[in-house]
Amino acid sequence: MEHASHEVRFNLPSVEVAAKVWGKPDGLPVIGLHGWLDNAATFDLIAPELDGVYLIALDLPGHGLSDHLPAGGYSLWQQAATVLQVAESMGWDRFALLGHSMGAIISSILSASVPDRIMGAALIDGLMPITSEADDTPAQMARFLKASLATSRKRKPIYVSPEKATTARILGGSMPLSRVAANCLVERGLMPEQGGWTWRTDPQLMLPSALRFTHKQAIAIVEAIRTPTCLVVASEGIFARRPEASALLDQLENVQIHRVEGGHHLHLEQAAPRVATIIDSFFKGLA
Template sequence: MLPISIRTKFHTIEGIEWGNPQGVPILCFHGWLDNANSFAPLAKYFPNYRFLSFDFPGHGKSSHKPENSIYYFAEYALEIVSIAQTLGLEDFILMAHSMGAAISTLVAGTNLLKIQNLVLIEALGPLTNVSESAPDIMAEAIKHVLHPRGKKETYFPNMESAVAIRLRAGDMEKDSASLLMERGIEKTPRGLKPRRDLRLHFNSFFRYTEEQVVSFCERINCPTLLILGDKSNFPIANAYPNRKSAVKNLTEITLSGGHHLHMDHPEKVAHVILQFLNDNDTKENS
């Protein structure tokens, strides 16, 4: 395991690298308020690959946006493309969880990158709204930014209390929450503080419509694996039929586990991913 730091056009991006430096790259992105440690449990199952996991801006150890600015969901697509291009990745595997998977769906649909295989865990595109709700969504976001609803920085007396709060926020096992907190917490004179930028809690200014997301799905050309947890707090197994049918080469697999099943049960998730990659390698070489 090695730390890796790169500079894109707008941010300093921090991450972790495992595996074979000469292997096929796997570029990994985490979910909202998580960090690069999200993929640490999976990494050991991919020793022959160059396994890379990065913190999104405002998360983990990556840089925050400048003062008096805010985060836009679509900008994360820019960061994924920037990171891949900065690393000079060609014909690589894109793997992502939750928010990272939602963004990676859009990135794959732009065809700006040469993605060999796409692995999505617990998301296929972002949340959407009907067109008529756009004015209300923007109004709420503006009010939220101008008058934050009492969101203040949190300080913890010890790591145990930080882990306990993280467990309340999402369905995952204690070891998984502890791993996220290892990278997601920093020491300050006032106590342990989350590294994430508070502005990540602001409401979105807009959301795509379902038709727009389907149009991205239609343009995904690479083999795609969608992994879902049967006990997830975000049940999408029976959702988004139009998105699923729009992806030309989609494999969907549901495993036992919650939203963070890739951390809680990495061995069985890795087995499914490796089988998917091997099957597609066989097809390409036949």
């Protein structure tokens, strides 16, 4: 694939989203989906290594250079609908997916829900959503509502330099992140502000989910996947922290599993060449 990328924007019914594009239009159509609070730059290291692929890596709504959604928060199904709207804009009846973390979860939802549209999905350290018990629904909704009221009173942090913002991203993340990986994401995620720099991301993204899938619902999604799927599992990634999800891996019959040494953002770190090779081989099988 060509190493250089270019920027595009999609005017969708509810929001305008930005994207980075690699490859030529006659390649395998792929939509790339990043993780929570990340952006399209998450694929900067592996995208140039994917041959014969036309990759549109989105900044999902509220992230990167994309617009924010109205008040009310974000959901996985909203983001999944955005992906389909982008595919419609491109005139793609069928396409493949490349997802990391939250993007991998959205990819699973699409693969299970609209398999006639999905040629296959390459997932990086993500598969099923965080779940809760049905009995916890009122308490979960309460957490969302209370946090929604507080969000309007909060101010975005101001950093005196991009370097300070990068340090904050490293220290404030839920998963370990190297400075190399953080630099890649922060460059696209920052904007100038009086007194320094602040995040482009929508503060609403920090809200608790109003609703969560139950474990049974999440399992139903994963078990419904029949389209070709490969999953890169990081040795020190999200599956190492979620025993219930890790236990599920051994039961999956329709997913190619590749275990790779590295952390949750391994595709932006030393393991990037290995991850790129796995995904390149998978996509070649779809073409």
